[in-house]
Amino acid sequence: MINYIAQRLVWIVVILFTTLTITFVLLKLAPEFPPTKNDERDTWLTRQYNDGYYTLEIYSRSNPADMLRVEEIRLEDGVNATVFIVNPVNDSTVFKVFRRVPIFEQYLTWLENVVTEWNWGTSSKVRVNAAAFSLISDRFPLTIRLNLLTLLFYIPFGFLFGILAALNKDTWVDNLMQVVIILFISLPALVFVLLLQIVLGYQLEWLPPLFPIIELESAAKVASGYIIPVIAAGLPAIAGLTRLLRAELSEVLTSEFLQLAKTKGLTYQQAVVRHAIRNSMVPMIPIIIGSFAGLLSGSFILEQVYSIPGVGRVTLQALAAGNYDYNVLMVSSAFYGVIGLVAVLVVDLSYGIIDPRIRMGARK
């Protein structure tokens, strides 16, 4: 088992490394999109030069030969894609020409920067010249908080409804729940959040129609801003958990060991609480862990529609057409990669721990 975990951990590192490498190389095949304003562009490119992704040539404004050379460079291939000319900034009298170094070299430098200094570069578009890593890590608590709240909201209800449905199987309670479940599972979160926004936000005006700006609004107002996204993400999750638990519990309820428990002299209630419910909950654990990762990486839509300034929204901003912010994209790729991989590992491990009959990776 320890062997298996160690193997998997090594693999996580390898996979993450491979993923990020591929992402880096593919993104760098496309043209660069530095900040648009000249002085910001100067700062950003100089930073990139200091980090080792660009080479710098300096041409003096007062030297006619230099100016001629700058004009020549302007006509070269790759201007504004991999070669950038920065006009004199403020009191400076020099034109700076930045050229991107070959991808492989960039990659090695990038690796060195990340591993030795934890330097993920600076943002070029989302928040110009801010550290890309802090841009994501600043938003991270909000996204995590939102998803934890969703988790706290949906697990108790999911368990409650699942148990109710299974214990009342094939009665009107169960039938009604089946209808509601299929409705909520089928309703896409996008549709759901839009409808909630219209009804609760715009029509009834009970809740803010968009996520309140944290710096400006009171704590109560901000807290009320969580309600719509938590409901929108939580209700489909409740429906999913209810359905699974109902299926699992109704199977356990007909199993031999429950009959044995009753034969031993336990009442129906004792048998259900001590044996059936406990046993049926065990397989839910991996599913809940998996759902957390799913919620986290699926919160783009919610964050976009409800304008929540979370990780997903920043990532989408970094992906705005023609305004790509590669450094921010790299950080968010790493972020989502780590979350996905760790979740898969934990889910796999929990399968094995819970049910020893399943041995992942066994030979034929």
Place this chain on the structure above:
Amino acid sequence: MSKQYDKSLFSLVQENDRLKDKPLQTKQLTYFQDAMLRFTKNKYNVIASIILLIMILMSIFVPILTPSRFYETTNSELSTLPPRVPLLENLGILDGSKLYENQPVDPTTIDPETGLGYPTLGFEEQYIDFSTLENQIVVGTDKSPLFVGGTVELYVNTSRTSAAVISSEIVSLFAGDYVKINLESMPAVGVLEVYLSPVNLTSSLAGWDDEKLLLLGTVNQSGETSLPQVDGLENGFLVLRYVLDAPSSSGRDKIVFDEVTLVSGNTGESTKVFTGYNLSIFTFFILDTVNENGRYLRNGAEMVIASFRYDEYEALFSDKPRTIGTSEYNQILADNPGMAETITVDPNNPDAWTFDEGYPISAVTDVDRIIIAGREYVNYKVALNGRYSLGFEETPYFIFGTDVFGKDLFVLIWLGLRTSLLLGFLATLFNIIIGIIWGATSAYYGGQVDMLMERFTDIWGSFPSITMIGIITVLIGPGFLALFIFVVYDGWIGAAKVTRFQFYRYKGSEYVLAARTLGSSDGRIIFKHILPNALGTIVTRVVLAIPSVIFLEVNLSFLGFGIGNGQTLTLGPIELTGTSIGVILNDGQQQIFAGNLWLVIFPALIVAILMITFNMFGNALRDALNPQLRGSE
């Protein structure tokens, strides 16, 4: 085969026994007939499947049967028409009227009896449903002409000594005229100085003691104060200046103006009143940027707003005043034989006549004759039918309304659904083929092969989808191809996982062992023995995956990574437009604030129904194909 046995040693066991078995009377059912029976058993699922089928057919035929001008051309006049449904409109719902809220009322329309007024800008009186008209008063600080009354406050900022504002128009004071100032409040410190300035450019004045400025008077008390009369005719801009003795410490010292009136000395009547809006639009007049600065705010102004239902269809399609030229007029007469004969000329006005009903023009109200270079040109002022000018025979029913571009939302939704469904089916087909091959190979060989193939899918699948979307968007740009890649690049992993799991389940079975003992090849065992057993689960899993593919497409298009409004793709005989439910929802979301909610609600409902029926169909299929799995997942 080395040892030979004598055949006489053996005899058949039942050779001489009489068989008591009866031949089977009932017809034997094949696997699929059996599945079909189970499928039709659940009525709800059958209904859901029928609805799904209808939706698929609608998505194919509605766009084919509708003239393309309803969904291809942009028509700004038809923009955001609310839904109008036959029959339902008689019940007062979906009748083509739209609820307008917070519309500023034109004060001249306020009815003295009811006290209700309505807006005139952009609305016509006869199409307002007066039974739904409600008025409300809002208090605001906007410097807008729609707000009336209220006071205007002039502050001096912290550590400054004075602030001044100047009128935007020139006022004239004749000999004997004077200015009357009505103040709501006046602080204990400081004084209000009233000037007349010949210029409103600060640069042409040396300072407040410049001789061009005429000091009309000062005020240091609240209430009404009349300033001294002027000696002779004076023209200029009115300047109001609040002066403190010492720099303001709090920045909260303010004069509250009610009214500034110019009064004629002869008659005692006011010739010009500055109050409310026209007082609030005075602009700052700073001569010394170091010591002067302030704030000039409006307060307590009121605006009447109305909410009402407005009949959009009638307003758009009824007669409208237009001016048309001779050729157009004659063309209309020529296009409608018999129209010219119905002319009834107004006995009082030879230049006005009416037509009978049912023609594009109901009346001519005036005729303009212009003679240029000896030729006469005639322009007719007519009441032109709205249906005619928009090219409709009858007032149309847009049962889902129209979108911002004036396109029929009903057709757009089916058009979008067609794109989504086709993409969903294609992607699913691709996923299932790749997934089965991959999963079967991985699980069957197990061990090192499985480990390697699993790690590959781990790497492949752990590509965060948003990163993949980013890479594809950056490298090939948004479009159909990009969308297809997004959907399939990791979509097959799901199918592969199911297949792998099913194979792990069956590969240890006795029949596989038996087949291997008999020397079957790996390929034969995989495709002939294990796959058929696992196929039911795999197929249902994949059918259940179609809605999620469609859903992914909707999400991606909503976020703008998919297809855009303008794109088309030709696949053989089918031409797909770039419209998809996601694009429609995205366009619609921007209309929520404007109150055009149907643009979100209808597409959302259609997607929801599609998802529900697809899931129910998938569940029914699973129950039918794998009865042992009923109720799980």
